Amino acid sequence: MPTYQYKNLETGELYEIKQSMTEAPLTAHPETGAPIKRILSRPGIAFKGSGFYVTDSRPAETSKASGE
Template sequence: MPTYSYRCTVCGHAFDIHQSFSESALTVCPECDGLLRKVFSTPAVTFKGAGFYRTDSASSSSK
């Protein structure tokens, strides 16, 4: 289940919550009943090095 970050536009309360893809986004702050917004950040996956392209991992005998 993915983790989503939310921040209230009224009081600034920020929190993370585990939600399935089928669940609706939260809209009400649990602290002050203000409007919540999703906080977007960069993904945690980073691809570095060789082997991520078809030509990197193919051997010369399989061509």
């Protein structure tokens, strides 16, 4: 189950709540009843650098224009 980040609209406090992807976003905190809104956040993983694409793992082709 994914974890979504919610913000309390009154206090600005952030919460992490586990929810199914098919569930509608919550509008009230399940324990306190305070109004909340789901916010977007960065994913927990980022692919940087070489090695993540098909072209990165292939050796460089040598030129055959030298007449051999």
